[in-house]
Amino acid sequence: xxxxxxxxxxxxxxxxxxxxxxxxxxxxxxxxxxxxxxxxxxxxxxxxxxxxxxxxxxxxxxxxxxxxxxxxxxxxxxxxxxxxxxxxxxxxxxxxxxxxxxxxxxxxxxxxxxxxxxxxxxxxxxxxxxxxxxxxxxxxxxxxxxxxxxxxxxxxxxxxxxxxxxxxxxxxxxxxxxxxxxxxxxxxxxxxxxxxxxxxxxxxxxxxxxxxxxxxxxxxxxxxxxxxxxxxxxxxxxxxxxxxxxxxxxxxxxxxxxxxxxxxxxxxxxxxxxxxxxxxxxxxxxxxxxxxxxxxxxxxxxxxxxxxxxxxxxxxxxxxx
Numbered sequence: 001x002x003x004x005x006x007x008x009x010x011x012x013x014x015x016x017x018x019x020x021x022x023x024x025x026x027x028x029x030x031x032x033x034x035x036x037x038x039x040x041x042x043x044x045x046x047x048x049x050x051x052x053x054x055x056x057x058x059x060x061x062x063x064x065x066x067x068x069x070x071x072x073x074x075x076x077x078x079x080x081x082x083x084x085x086x087x088x089x090x091x092x093x094x095x096x097x098x099x100x101x102x103x104x105x106x107x108x109x110x111x112x113x114x115x116x117x118x119x120x121x122x123x124x125x126x127x128x129x130x131x132x133x134x135x136x137x138x139x140x141x142x143x144x145x146x147x148x149x150x151x152x153x154x155x156x157x158x159x160x161x162x163x164x165x166x167x168x169x170x171x172x173x174x175x176x177x178x179x180x181x182x183x184x185x186x187x188x189x190x191x192x193x194x195x196x197x198x199x200x201x202x203x204x205x206x207x208x209x210x211x212x213x214x215x216x217x218x219x220x221x222x223x224x225x226x227x228x229x230x231x232x233x234x235x236x237x238x239x240x241x242x243x244x245x246x247x248x249x250x251x252x253x254x255x256x257x258x259x260x261x262x263x264x265x266x267x268x269x270x271x272x273x274x275x276x277x278x279x280x281x282x283x284x285x286x287x288x289x290x291x292x293x294x295x296x297x298x299x300x301x302x303x304x305x306x307x308x309x310x311x312x313x314x315x316x317x318x319x320x321x
Contacts (some may be wrong), residue, residue, distance in 0.1 A: 067282035071117065078113035082106060082121070097155050104157040108164045114276065115171035116188060119254035124164075126250050127195045130243065131163075134206040135258035147209045147227030152317040163202075166194035166302040187259055189313055190306035192251040196244045197269040197305025201276060203243035208236025230281020244269040264312050272305035 067080035086093060086106055097105055105128075113121045134154040143147035149155070155163075170191040174184055208215060209226050210251030217224045224231050248265040251257045255264065279297055283289045 035190065044276070057288075068118070073114050073117050075110075075114055078110050078135070081118075083110040083115050085109070085121075092156075093128075096128065096135070096153070098151055098157075101155045101158045101160050104160040108160060108168065110170050111168055111175075113176045116191065116256070119256055120171075120188075120191065122254060123192065123195060123247070123251055123256060124167075127199050127247060130246070131199055131202045134203050134210075134239075134312045137206060138210040142209055145226060158295040159298075162298035163198045163302065164194075165299045166306040170194065170306060186313060188256055188308050189264070190310045192248065192256050192261075193265045193268050193309030194302040194306040196247045196251075196265040196304050197272045198249050200240040200244035200269045201273050201298070201301055204232070204236040204240025204273065207234040207239035211235045215279055218274065219281045229284045230277050230279075232277055240273060241266070241270065260307075260316065264309050264316070268305045268312060270306035271308055272301050275304050276301035 067077040067084075070077040073081075076254055083106075086102075086109065090102075093102055093105065109121060109124065112124050116123075132153070132155075135149055135155075139148055149159075167190075170187045173179070174187040174191070177184070179186070208231070212226060212235045215224055215226050215228065215231040215233045215236075216222065217228065218230050218232050226233075244266050245262075248257065248262040251265070252259065252262050276297060279292075279300060284292050284294075284297060
């Protein structure tokens with residue numbers, strides 16, 4: 001029996017060979033990887049205030065709302081409302097008041113709220129905002145000339161009291177119903193007139209020191225330096241009249257005075273300011289009158305304005321009846 005032997009070195013992969021090799025498995029082409037996306041977890045929802053804190057906050061809110069809306073105001077509601085306003089507005093208040101002036105203003109605000117409610121309080125706020133603004137107007141120039149208010153224009157307790165003494169008296173007369181219902185509107189008018197007088201005085205003085213080209217002594221109309229006691233200027237006088245009109249108009253919009261009383265406040269304030277300038281020119285800084293400082297002159301000024309307004313109102317009522 002014949003057989004053929006394959007050579008040992010014959011290739012196994014030959015197409016005619018006894019063994020055939022398996023085809024290699026196909027590999028899919030590698031796809032490029034995109035940028036890795038990081039998944040951010042949503043932050044957990046904020047935790048609610050604890051029940052106790054939420055209850056306290058709600059209680060404070062309700063107490064303030066009751067204090068603001070209480071009519072007529074009580075001493076407690078007036079003090080609470082005023083405290084809330086002073087805390088919220090302390091940055092602005094401290095820019096125009098010293099620390100002791102801030103305390104004095106708080107007492108004034110409480111008294112005003114107790115007597116005349118939010119409208120009276122808003123009137124005083126308007127006075128403070130305008131008065132502070134004009135006091136700080138060109139403050140560097142005023143300081144260089146030596147005519148600026150002390151402490152960079154921040155008012156102390158003496159200035160606060162000197163600016164509000166007549167208004168405080170009118171507020172107390174109103175609170176305790178002095179003269180009865182017939183006089184209640186007179187005390188309100190005196191209150192408004194006193195602040196119209198003081199704002200007119202402050203604006204005329206500060207605008208005159210900042211922009212007055214020529215200042216004249218009120219008694220002789222001789223030209224004198226800016227800041228001289230009893231000196232007036234055209235620019236300052238006109239600005240003072242506008243300031244009085246502005247504050248009296250605010251009082252009218254707040255229901256504190258009527259149209260005729262706006263005119264009464266304007267006239268009374270200008271007469272009082274002339275009287276204040278005359279006192280400053282003839283008595284202030286003179287021998288024997290060392291006690292007559294700016295704060296006392298301010299008290300006299302606003303008292304004249306308030307008294308004149310009350311008297312003029314009474315005369316108008318008498319003539320019309």
